[in-house]
Amino acid sequence: MAKAVIVGASGLVGNHLLNILLQSAAYKEVAVLVRKELPVQHPKLKQVVIDFEQLLAFGKDINGHALFCCLGSTRKKTPDMAVYQKIDRDYPLQLAQIALKNGIAQYHLVSALGANASASNFYRKMKGEVEADVQQVGLSCLHIYRPSLLTGDRSEKNRTAEKFASALFKLINPLLVGSLKKYRSIPAVTVAQAMYKQSLIKKEGVFIHLSDEIKEIA
Numbered sequence: 027m028a029k030a031v032i033v034g035a036s037g038l039v040g041n042h043l044l045n046i047l048l049q050s051a052a053y054k055e056v057a058v059l060v061r062k063e064l065p066v067q068h069p070k071l072k073q074v075v076i077d078f079e080q081l082l083a084f085g086k087d088i089n090g091h092a093l094f095c096c097l098g099s100t101r102k103k104t105p106d107m108a109v110y111q112k113i114d115r116d117y118p119l120q121l122a123q124i125a126l127k128n129g130i131a132q133y134h135l136v137s138a139l140g141a142n143a144s145a146s147n148f149y150r151k152m153k154g155e156v157e158a159d160v161q162q163v164g165l166s167c168l169h170i171y172r173p174s175l176l177t178g179d180r181s182e183k184n185r186t187a188e189k190f191a192s193a194l195f196k197l198i199n200p201l202l203v204g205s206l207k208k209y210r211s212i213p214a215v216t217v218a219q220a221m222y223k224q225s226l227i228k229k230e231g232v233f234i235h236l237s238d239e240i241k242e243i244a
Contacts, residue, residue: 027054029090030225031130033097033121036064038178039136040096042218044071052226057087078117085124092132092225093125115156122163131228132167134221135160139174139208139237157234166230171217174237178214207238219244 030047034040035058047056048068057072058064064073076084099113118135125133141153157170199210220240224233235243 028052028092029055029057030092030094031057031059031088031090032094033059033117034095034136035060037096037098038176038214039173039217039221040094042178042215043094043096043221046218046222050222053091055090057090059084059087078112081117081120082124085128088121088124088130089128090130092134093121093130094134094221094225095121096136098136111152115152115159118156119159119163122160122165122168126163126165132169132225133160133165134169134225135171136217136221137170137172139172141172161232168232169221169224170232170234171221171240172234172236173212173214173217173240174209175211176214176217177211208236210237212237212241216241216244 030053032040032044032047035044044056044058044064044066047053048070054070055072056068056070057074059074059076061075061078063075066073074084074087076087095118097113097117099110122133122135124130135157137157138149138153140147140150141157142150143154143158145151145154160170161168196211202210217240220235220243223243224235
């Protein structure tokens with residue numbers, strides 16, 4: 027019976043992960059760090075409303091067996107580049123630093139397929155940079171998940187481009203075989219299931235899970 031902390035529980039992966047952890051007998055408490063309370067009630071759930079600009083000040087609330095970082099935004103949702111980088115790069119790094127300081131056994135980070143600090147693409151470069159920075163923190167157990175296009179029902183309904191991409195991938199997924207399997211779209215709930223299952227395994231080191239591997243371990 028352990029405690030888990032989720033940051034980004036209102037997002038696509040984080041919401042599925044929250045439901046999984048609340049139903050799991052392996053976790054006695056699930057804390058979520060949120061800007062505003064989620065419309066969820068459960069005996070095991072503790073909601074901590076925080077100011078992410080003062081994230082380090084809330085370190086006392088970040089403790090337990092596993093810390094799951096499911097933060098992520100989009101250029102459309104967060105057009106301010108400085109804010110975008112804070113959400114996708116700065117906050118995950120600060121959370122890793124808090125995890126190390128508080129002796130959290132595992133840190134699980136949702137990244138993206140193609141993450142590479144040397145990439146010319148802004149998004150892939152930013153994801154690669156945060157992966158590199160978090161790995162330098164010195165956590166005893168770090169899991170990094172690199173999913174391809176995430177599918178599932180989102181709270182934001184006006185995401186036409188993503189709906190089109192999801193429909194397109196349904197057609198081309200069967201064509202992506204062999205080394206191309208990692209590019210197949212992946213349900214967000216599958217990523218959440220993989221994160222949960224990996225959190226139950228005691229091991230040390232840095233583990234990077236590509237999209238097709240995530241499906242296998244889920």
